[in-house]
Amino acid sequence: MTTRKIPKIRLSNLLGSRKFYWLLVIVLSTSMLFSSIGLLSTSGWFITAAAIAGLLGIEINYITMSGLIRVFSLTRTVTRYIGDLVSHNAILHLLKDLRVNTFEYLSKYRSKLHNSSVNSIVMAHRLVIDIDRLNLFPLRFFLPWVSSTLIVLVFSYAIYQIAPILLVYILPAVCVSWLVIPISSFFKGIYLAKEEVALSEYCKEQFIQSLSLLTPLLIWKTWSFEQGKLNQLHNDRLQKKLHQQNFTSFIKMLQDMALAVALMAGIWKGTVLVNNHMLTVPWLLGIILGIMALVECLSPLAGSFMSLGLSIFSRDRINELIENNNEKLEFSMIEPEQIESLELINVSGTIPNALNGPRCISFKLAKGDVLGIRGSSGVGKTTLLDLIAREITQVEGDILLNEQVIDTWCLKNTLGYLQQHIDIFDFSLADNLRIGKQDASDDELWQVLKFVCLDDWAQSREGLETVLGEYGAEVSGGQARRIALARLLLSNRSLLLLDEPFAGLDKNNIELLYRRLVTYAQDKIILIVSHHDLSIYGCDEYWIK
Incomplete structure (x- = not known):
């Protein structure tokens, strides 16, 4: 450290x-x-x-x-x-x-x-x-x-x-x-x-x-x-x-x-x-x-x-x-070679000035697990992801990664977070995707677009040269989130925190994307916050009350 x-x-x-x-x-x-x-x-x-x-x-x-x-x-x-x-x-x-x-x-x-x-x-x-x-x-x-x-x-x-x-x-x-x-x-x-x-x-x-x-x-x-x-x-x-x-x-x-x-x-x-x-x-x-x-x-x-x-x-x-903000600035230079486990032990925390937040959250995930986070609106589902991502460091309880306190690790190239607020730039679709992987080939871009169910939409427009507009004005909110998800998948992170990745999808495409995420997670750990019921697809769910 x-x-x-x-x-x-x-x-x-x-x-x-x-x-x-x-x-x-x-x-x-x-x-x-x-x-x-x-x-x-x-x-x-x-x-x-x-x-x-x-x-x-x-x-x-x-x-x-x-x-x-x-x-x-x-x-x-x-x-x-x-x-x-x-x-x-x-x-x-x-x-x-x-x-x-x-x-x-x-x-x-x-x-x-x-x-x-x-x-x-x-x-x-x-x-x-x-x-x-x-x-x-x-x-x-x-x-x-x-x-x-x-x-x-x-x-x-x-x-x-x-x-x-x-x-x-x-x-x-x-x-x-x-x-x-x-x-x-x-x-x-x-x-x-x-x-x-x-x-x-x-x-x-x-x-x-x-x-x-x-x-x-x-x-x-x-x-x-x-x-x-x-x-x-x-x-x-x-x-x-x-x-x-x-x-x-x-x-x-x-x-x-x-x-x-x-x-x-x-x-x-x-x-x-x-x-x-x-x-x-x-x-x-x-x-x-x-x-x-x-x-x-x-x-x-x-x-x-x-x-x-x-x-x-x-x-x-x-x-x-x-x-x-200069009391201390501690960070690790050690990155985990691979993710073996993620464990939360009585974790609690809130966003500053918020009334509610997750309380006494405990679960353990191993490599290959996909967990759905459910709960009523405002209960703290997104806050829980912020706590794991270290966006909020005022946390009670312990968050362990590979059996060690998560602060032990540098997660710069390990953790990927699809947040509620996403950034879409006034570039082409290809340029927006290559933010996740600069040397990605066109074939890789088409593969990841197919993964997130956007390949048909891209082909109906101008393909990889489709301009997305300032702040993603030329695409819908759901399409923008899946473009951000595709960009995240290209970066190949081992721990993925996904906040509402299925926005704007019908039931068939939700199931299709979920199945693909399960396959993608064979050597990864994925947490999904969603208001959709993923248990019907066999997903383990954790309810925040």
């Missing part, structure tokens, strides 16, 4: 996913900003030089300058588009890694999640939103700061090489725009981000709650009042968004004012240097235009700490969920 804790998410680890892509994004985004500065500086210098040359009637070499302008323009466009592609690719890979890893770890402790007061659908939606917000850290915080820092350092070094004394006058104001003003927005940005996360969650909860009460609200004619509350929440959220935008615009304005000071200081001191023949006009013009181009490089920093705040609070919410 291995004990493993779910690792917490750290923002610093987000860049560890796809390091090459992030490095490439940094190079491309920095190159794009350099090209923007070069384009503005060169084109501004060229326009000014052309105007002066026209006024003075002197010659000017426009070919070299126009060539540089084209180079900077093409480089800016190409690096922007390629950078967007690479950054989107990196973000999508990051989101994939985060979603897969988070849901994989949490799925290993589903009982704790089921015990949560939060509805599982709401929680899943919340997880997806929080995971999506994490990408703001690399995309809108890390990359802008790295790129702008490189730009400022290189720009400062260039000025130092051209006119060191000029750097003393320009750099302080540039640093204010680059560092002081954005960093001063840290606490306010974090606060606004916290408000955004809290209000967004509250609005979502109120909306879902209102929808769940829609029928009684309409009956009692109070829906208009509830709708008014939702509209007010929506307006409040819009006001918060407007506040965030105004704050970001205010920070940008302060940055622009600081750069304007740097611009005026550069013009004033640069003019003095030109008059003293310590600096030429073209170099001064290039520096001035470069300062103007810094606006594009530094403006993304205005909202960077708000993006950081959104990522921080989303990280904390995910880690809180992980921490609540």
